[in-house]
Amino acid sequence: MEKLLEVKDLCVSFGTHGGEVQAVRGISFDLYKGETLAIVGESGSGKSVASQTIMKLIPMPPGKITNGEILFDGDDLVKKTDKQMEKVRGKDISMIFQDPMTSLNPTMKIGPQIMEVLKKHQKLSGSVAKERTIELLRLVGIPMPEKRINQYAHEFSGGMRQRAMIAIALAANPRLLIADEPTTALDVTIQSQILELIKDLQQKIGMSVIFITHDLGVVANVADRVAVMYAGQIVEVGTVDEIFYDPRHPYTWGLLASMPSLDMTDKAELLDIPGTPPDLTNPPKGDAFAPRNRYALAIDFEEEPPMFQVSETHYAKTWLLHPDAPKVELPEQVKRRVRKLAASFDKPVLAEGEA
Amino acid sequence: MAKKLLEIKNLKQYFNEGRPNMVKAVDDVSFDIYEGETLGLVGESGCGKSTTGRTILRLYDATDGQVLFNGENVHGRKSRSELKRLNRKMQMIFQDPYASLNPRMTVGDIIAEGIDLHGLAKNSKERMARVHELLETVGLHKDYASRYPHEASGGQRQRIGIARALAVDPDFIIADEAISALDVSIQAQIINLMKKLQREKNLTYLFIAHDLSMVKYISDRIGVMYFGKLVELASADELYNNPMHPYTKSLLSAIPIPDPETERVRKRTPYDPNVHQYTPEDLPEIREVKPGHFVYCSKRELEQLQASH
Numbered sequence: 001m002e003k004l005l006e007v008k009d010l011c012v013s014f015g016t017h018g019g020e021v022q023a024v025r026g027i028s029f030d031l032y033k034g035e036t037l038a039i040v041g042e043s044g045s046g047k048s049v050a051s052q053t054i055m056k057l058i059p060m061p062p063g064k065i066t067n068g069e070i071l072f073d074g075d076d077l078v079k080k081t082d083k084q085m086e087k088v089r090g091k092d093i094s095m096i097f098q099d100p101m102t103s104l105n106p107t108m109k110i111g112p113q114i115m116e117v118l119k120k121h122q123k124l125s126g127s128v129a130k131e132r133t134i135e136l137l138r139l140v141g142i143p144m145p146e147k148r149i150n151q152y153a154h155e156f157s158g159g160m161r162q163r164a165m166i167a168i169a170l171a172a173n174p175r176l177l178i179a180d181e182p183t184t185a186l187d188v189t190i191q192s193q194i195l196e197l198i199k200d201l202q203q204k205i206g207m208s209v210i211f212i213t214h215d216l217g218v219v220a221n222v223a224d225r226v227a228v229m230y231a232g233q234i235v236e237v238g239t240v241d242e243i244f245y246d247p248r249h250p251y252t253w254g255l256l257a258s259m260p261s262l263d264m265t266d267k268a269e270l271l272d273i274p275g276t277p278p279d280l281t282n283p284p285k286g287d288a289f290a291p292r293n294r295y296a297l298a299i300d301f302e303e304e305p306p307m308f309q310v311s312e313t314h315y316a317k318t319w320l321l322h323p324d325a326p327k328v329e330l331p332e333q334v335k336r337r338v339r340k341l342a343a344s345f346d347k348p349v350l351a352e353g354e355a
Numbered sequence: 356m357a358k359k360l361l362e363i364k365n366l367k368q369y370f371n372e373g374r375p376n377m378v379k380a381v382d383d384v385s386f387d388i389y390e391g392e393t394l395g396l397v398g399e400s401g402c403g404k405s406t407t408g409r410t411i412l413r414l415y416d417a418t419d420g421q422v423l424f425n426g427e428n429v430h431g432r433k434s435r436s437e438l439k440r441l442n443r444k445m446q447m448i449f450q451d452p453y454a455s456l457n458p459r460m461t462v463g464d465i466i467a468e469g470i471d472l473h474g475l476a477k478n479s480k481e482r483m484a485r486v487h488e489l490l491e492t493v494g495l496h497k498d499y500a501s502r503y504p505h506e507a508s509g510g511q512r513q514r515i516g517i518a519r520a521l522a523v524d525p526d527f528i529i530a531d532e533a534i535s536a537l538d539v540s541i542q543a544q545i546i547n548l549m550k551k552l553q554r555e556k557n558l559t560y561l562f563i564a565h566d567l568s569m570v571k572y573i574s575d576r577i578g579v580m581y582f583g584k585l586v587e588l589a590s591a592d593e594l595y596n597n598p599m600h601p602y603t604k605s606l607l608s609a610i611p612i613p614d615p616e617t618e619r620v621r622k623r624t625p626y627d628p629n630v631h632q633y634t635p636e637d638l639p640e641i642r643e644v645k646p647g648h649f650v651y652c653s654k655r656e657l658e659q660l661q662a663s664h
Contacts, residue, residue: 042538043509158400187399187565192609192623214539217568217611221618240615258543259613260572269547270572273540276508337614 004176004208005031005054010068012046012053015061019281023049025232026067031176036202036209038219038240040255041229044277047212050229051178054210055093056085072176091121094169098181100161104153110137110164111149117171136167140197159190163197170201177202178210183218195221216259220244225313228252231278231288238314246341247334248308248316248348250295257333271331287319295320295328307351311344321348360527360559361388361411366420368403368410380406382583383420385641386649388527393553393560395574395591397567397606403583404563408529411561412445413438424527443473446520450532452512456504462515463500466490469523489518493548510541517548521556529561534569546573567610571595576647579603585641589648599650599660602626631656 012024024046031037039047052058054070056077070077072092080088097103105113111133118129130149137145140163153161162182169177179198183191199222202209211222219226219240226243228236228251236249247253257271275292278284284291290300299305299319308321319325330338368381380403388394396404409415411422413429422429429441446469449455456465463486469475476482487497493514504512513533520528530549534542546569552558564570570577571591578588579602587600598604605626612618633639637653644650644660652660 042540188567188609188611189399189606189626192611195611196623215611216539216613217618220613220615221611221621223615244613244615254540256613258540260568261613269550270543272543272547274544276510276541 001032001035003030004033004073006069006071007050007054008069008071010050010053010070011066012049012058012063013066014058014063016281022280022283023063023232024053025280025283027229027232027234028068029227029234029237031208031210033175033208034202034206035224036199036211036222038211038213038223038226039229040212040214040216040219040226042214042277044280045229046232046280047229048180051095051180051210051212054176054178055089055095056080056082057089057095090117090169090174091172092174093176093178094172094174095178095180096162096165096169096182098184100158100165100185101153103165104161106153109150109152110156114149114164114168114171117168121172132171133167136171137164139201140164140167140170141193142167158186159193162186162190162194166194166197166201170205173205174207176208176210178212180212181214182211184213184215191218198222216244216255228255231283232280233288233317235289235318236314236316238311238316242311242314242341242344245337245339246310246314246344247338248310248314248321249318250293250320251289252316253331253334254292256337257331261333271333297325308348309345309351310348311341314344315351316348323347357389357391359387360390360425362421362423363387363407363411364421364423366407366410366422367418368406368415369418372418379583381410383640384580384583384585385420386578386585386588388559388561390526390559391553391557392575393562393573395570395577396561396563396580397565397570397577398580399565399606402580404580405531407580408447408531408561408563412447412529413441414447439473443469443523444525445527445529446523446525448513448516448520448528448530448533450535452509452516452536453504455516456512458504460503461500462490462502462504462507465504465515466500466518466522469519473523475523485522489522492521492552493518494544509537510544513537513541513545514548517545517552521552525558527559527561529563531563532565533562535564535566542569549573567606568612579606584651585649586651587649588641593648597648597664599644599648599664600652601630602628 008028009026010024011026014021014023027050041047065078114133114136115129118124118132133149134145137148142148142160142163156164183194213219223240225239227234230251236252247256254273258273260270273292278288286302287300287305290296297319305317305319307315307317309315320328364385366381366384370378370380384407398404410417417430466486466489467482470482470485476485486500490497490499495514534545562570562573574591576590577594579586581602587603598607605624608624633653639651639653641649641651642657645664650660
């Protein structure tokens, strides 16, 4: 498969009064054409900062990219100026946000907000742009688009606003859509409609999607591959089956075990992840997850673990995969889902390149 | 059968009554809450679940209907002291742990506010001891008493909210989306804490949420609301395994399950309110289809449901 996006050892930090917050600490991943990569993690894990950096939407200063490359179709976005980025944003890469109310312009009718993109990037004339806008609104499932283009955002419901946002994002046929918690603010019934819509449109247009969420149910629904982030780093990445049926990182275990499942009949206690995420102005020595990790080894407090490779597509950053590491007992809730996957190697190996 | 702690009878809460923009936020809702149980209340935003919770506590004056707490009508004529006595027995934990704590008060003062109002501590020493004890109960260090809310994380703030609710030794706590704003791992911490407290203090919960998997996990019984009406009420397992109202079915089919294989074959069933085809003679209301399983339906539908289940 062809790579659309390559992120290499990206580091992003923000200067604050309390010191420099290292929000993203050296992440690397690839995104292939037509696939959906879900990025999961807690608030503050750096998933939103990472994705906003791809579009260079973080305010600079106080934010700065301290290291790394973002290759979009071989072109390094880190080096691009603001002016050059304007040609990329909304055209090649689009983004939809969590809160559709604050991301739409309340003083502008919905129609012109979509036409703006068409006029700028597609260089369409007024009447053609209007027709295309109506077509787009119909595509995202908004009834009576001829009337709707003359309405304001406050006349739309939450789900309809998110649809309008998606219409804006898709107006210029982007090759990459970044969806930052697009359904978190919506009800489950509306959420499932929006997820269906994104998947459906992705098939029609053939774009790649980066889907940021903390809801593992949504991940299971949309993702081809999953990257798990903790404290500004990717701690595990693999296909959706590998993450759900053969997770290797204790943080991933924690995430999977802390959710009740609908078929759970016993009322056993949920396995929470104790404590809170670390302060990234002073990232802890060794493995950042160690203080909250029930499976932490002595070395976790001393030295940061390297990335180990479990299969062609599956990587995890934990000392537990080291040949000398003791065998550990998985949490009950995780053990129930684990199965042997055909693609995994006999033994984890140290990853040479990056995930 | 356990004792009824609360009886909600034909509760109505209309806003802008009599005007063209009248909203029937809660429209003739009746249910009971038993002592020591957790009743979950689910539904989409705007279905009236939060309004129901708030009206039960008399945060809103009910348009019509009764809320009986231990047999006493919460919405009846009350003197200040009677109201105070009731308020002490019923507490609430709110959704937004950022907006629900006064940023200008120390955590200790926030927790002790109820203690002060109800005169539950004889002197400042006893008050402080009580605050420390409460902080410990919810898993926070006692040093938090002298800190301000902004120093605490979301999960810690929610713990403070719980400590505040517990301060007056209530029997009944309404948790209105108490975990919705928290991360998954922190949600589990708070849920485990709430379950532990329930066991230790024999608390009764009304747990309002839209995250159905969490509701299923914590609740003994679950009520589903739609457009101000309670459309189905049953034990948690029964509701999930044997949903009867088409809206409940649709809601259940929409929850994404953290299992890729289930998700690949998922079929969503949309809800169309027109399927009922109610005529004016139908008089749909909440009816018991089988013991403990209530569905909002007409006589005709009741017969159909009873025949097929």
